[in-house]
Amino acid sequence: MLETFAPCARAPGRPSAATLPPSAAPSRARLLIRAPGLTRAFVLALGLVLAVLALTGCVAPTPTADSHRDAAEQTVVDLLSAVATGILVADAHRRDLALGPYLETTAGDAEEAARSIADTFGVLQPPTPEADLLRARLTPLCDDAVNALADLRIALNRDDAEGVAEAARLLAHSSDALTLLQGELS
Amino acid sequence: MRWLTGFTLGLLTAVGGFLDIGDLVANSVVGSRFGMTLAWVVPVGLVGLMLFTEMSARVTATTGRGTFDLVRERLGPRVGLANLLASYLITFLTFAAQLGGMALALELASGIHYLLWVPVAAAFVWIVLWRLSFERMEKTYGILGLALVVFGVALWMLGPDWGVLLEDAASFAPPAQEGPAVWWYYAIALFGAAMTPYTVLFFSSGGVEEKWGPRDLATAKVNVFFGLPLGGLLSLCIMACAAVVLMPAGIQVSDLGQVALPVVSVLGKVGLIVVILGFVAATFGASLESGLSAAYAVSQYFGWRWGKALPPEKAPYFHLVIMVSLLAGVLFMLTGLDPITVTEYSLVFSAAALPLTYLPIFVVANDRGYLGDRVNSRFTNILGSLYLVLLCAVSVAAVPLMVYTKAGQ
Amino acid sequence: MSDRDDGAVFRIGFTVLDRQIVDAEGVNVAKVDDVEFTWTSGELPAMTALVGDTAALGPRIAGRLGGFWETVLARLRPPDEEPTRIPVGDVERFVPATVLSTPAPRGMRPLEDWLGRRVLARIPGGRR
Known part of the structure; x- marks a missing residue:
């Protein structure tokens, strides 16, 4: 009697003896x-x-004065990075070092980044009056940085050398103010 | 004479094909935030990559079989499946990141939003995978990828204080403004960028496609031992450019445009064109390689017909995997996730899965049944074991560090 | 369990299972997912065929996942279709890959062949 003995017909999960040394x-x-x-x-x-x-x-951590201060510090550092990028881009435009699409894209990316950083800080709930003061100082700086970068992007789009120079001035001013705040926070 | 040109070509291809969006982003971010203090990670990762790529090449040249083919055979279907799932998911993530990187590079060139470029890039990748022969494909993006040498040129022209750079590199400690947790996190990401798993997978299956025999082993070894280090040198150039130009300005790299800034600042428009060409070539090449690797992995596990050498109608499932992966990759990137973020995550997850990818290669390369006398030498085994310990340590630390530092903040 | 061939003793777990089956023309056929034995009464069970059916891989993977795998794939198969099996007589050698002395049996992978014929061949460049 021929029986076809297929090992796989056994209960699943138990390895058949044939498949093991x-x-x-x-x-x-x-x-x-x-x-x-x-x-x-x-x-x-x-x-x-x-x-x-x-x-x-x-779960969002309960805001403490320390964590709010840390968030502010991080915001300042990130904004400085975006602003510095804008300054280098403006410089590259002034010295005719790069092509339009590259400059516009890089400036646009910096602006987007700055907006996102500003928003992330903006939604935080300040826990103490000192934090309120910090927020009151930082928020206009955020806005200035974002606006300056937006101005840069617009001027680059129009290939407006004067506009770019003006935006560069605003960015330099913004950078100085942010650096001052950074010094105070650290 | 023909041998010499073939050899040079192979070497150049290895150098040009080494860098991908992961390397571009990781080296640039690290240089801008940490200066040269993480420079040591690149040689460490490079040695590991050379070690395992050589093993893989030896296995392929001797047995005529690809890596994954042998993983299931040697380690069983269960381990093979775990390996496959991890490898496929990570290669897919890398693949999506490369597509995103390609789109970003095209945006830098054109000003057109990168999301519009994602499907275009994917279509181009598919056409090449469908039609172009393996060798021609490799040589094209390999040679074009050499455009990234522009970072070396830019570094030279920036005329940095080499003493300070070397001092930084030898300090083995994070700079003042960054903490140790973030430093180690980025060390892991950089390590993941240097030891990309899909490279070895692609290399070994590519060897089968090109029908390597024991004679080709010598050429493969030269490519590994000379080509890869030169590629690593390019990585360090990118890091140094960022350290010299971006770090003093307080710029922390978060976009591809910033990666090119050092080159632009010193080489102007010509430098810009060359560097964007390099970006496109590197990400394009890496898209091809990672897309193929994903398909190789799946096909070799299940025993399907595979390979670019076959006409597509003769290897249907293989091409189906490529098409599905491409479609999924495009959809994934079209959700609007920042390609740079996707890249960083792909690096960390790659690092976390490194032992799973490299341990099977190590096991197979020691098997006399496959390799006969060409099994690993004692030196290779000692070094390989040390690296496996390192890979396990990196793997264990990767995800917790990611959670702790909130992905590098 | 062991099998005898010219006095050579080998173990299925290492020599046969999970090996790549390659036909006489060098084309990949399948992986050996399982092995079929035939037990004639009065004789020892003998290995009669290699099963290259992905569904058979199921039980070898892990308990629940494997059983699920097997059930799903078995349901997807058309009712009158046989699981892919290669008679052991066709095998020329087992290591390093299982090489057959014949070209691959037709109709082993109907879905894949259909995909190749009807879909991929229709796309320009598919037949190259």
Whole structure:
């Protein structure tokens, strides 16, 4: 009587003896008996850890004076980076070092970055009166930086040398003010 | 004489094809924020890459089979599947990042918004993968990628204080304004950029496509031992340019345009054209390589027919994977995620998955059944084991550091 | 379990399973996902065929995921279609890859061939 013995017809999950080297089969079988419970527990534990991590990430931390100050410092640093980019771009335009599309794109990226940085700081809730003062100082600086970069982008678009020079002046002024604040914060 | 031109071509291709959007972004960001203090990561990553690429090349030249082909055979379907899933997801993320990088580079050249370029770039990648022969494809983007040598030229012309740069590089500590956690985070990202997993996968499958035999092993070794270090040198040039021009100005790189600023400042319009050409070539080449790698990985696991050498109708599933990956990549980038951010994440996740990619290669390269006498030497094994320990350490640290530093802030 | 061929003893786990099956013309056929044994009463079970059916990979992957895999792929297969199997007699050698002495049997991968014929060949450059 011919029986076609297909190992895969066995209960799924149990490796058939045919697929294992003989020496490995007994210990494998023993481990498998314990494995389902172990694996489940492990997966649950891992899931719990990940959930905790995710939740602590999602919930906004209670603003403290320190964290607000840190956020302000970071904002200043990031704004300085965007403003400095604008200054270099304006300089490159003045010295005719680059082509229009490149300058416009780079200036546009700096402006977008500055806007995003300013917004991120703007939505923070100041926890103390000192933080209020800090916010009152920083917010106009943010606006100045964003506007100067916007002016730069517009002037570059129109290939307006005077406009670019004016924007560069505004950016330099903005940079000085931000550097001053940075010195006070650190 | 023909041998010499072939050899030079291979070398140049290796250099030109080395850099991708990950290297461009990582080296530039690191240079602008940390100066040259993380320069040591590049040689460390490079040595690891050379080690495992050589192993992979030896396996391919001796057995005529690709890496993934052998992973499932040697380590079983379960480990092979885990390896495949991790490799595919990370290669896909890298692939999407390269497409995004290509779109950004085209935006710099044209002023047209990068999202409009994403489908165009993808279409171009697909056409090349569909029609162009393997060798021609490699040589084209390899040679064009050499345009990035402009960073070396720019660095030379900037005339920096080499003493200060070297001092920085040897200091092994973050600069005053940055903390150790961020420093190590970027070290890991830079390491991930140097040891990109898809490179080895592509290299070994490419060897099968080009039908390497033991004779080609010597050429492959030269490409690995001379080409890759030269590529690494270019990485350091990018880092140094950023350190010299951007760091003193307080610019922290967050966009591709800023990466080119040092070149523009000293080489003007000519430099700009060359550097954008280099960006496009590097990201284009990397798109091709990572797209193919993803398809190689899947096809070799399942035993399908694969390869650019076959007409597409003879390797349907292989090309289907390419098309699906391209479509998914385009859709992913069209969600508007910043390509630079996607790149940085792809680097960190690559770093996290490095042991999974490289351990199987190490195992196969030690197997006498496949390689006979050409198994790893004792030196290779010692170095390889050390690197595997390092890779595990990097892998364990990568994601927690990312969470702790909020992705590098 | 072991098999005898010219007195050589080999283990299926290493020599046969997960190897790439290549036909006489060097074209990839499939991976050996499972192995078929035939047990005639009065004799020892003998290996009769290599199964290159991706669904058969399921149970070898992991318990629940594997079973799910197998069920889904089995349901996707048309009812009167046989799982891909290659008679062991066609095998010329097992290592380093499983090489067949014949060209690949027709109709082994109907969906893939259909895709190649009907879809990819229609796109310009598909037949090159």
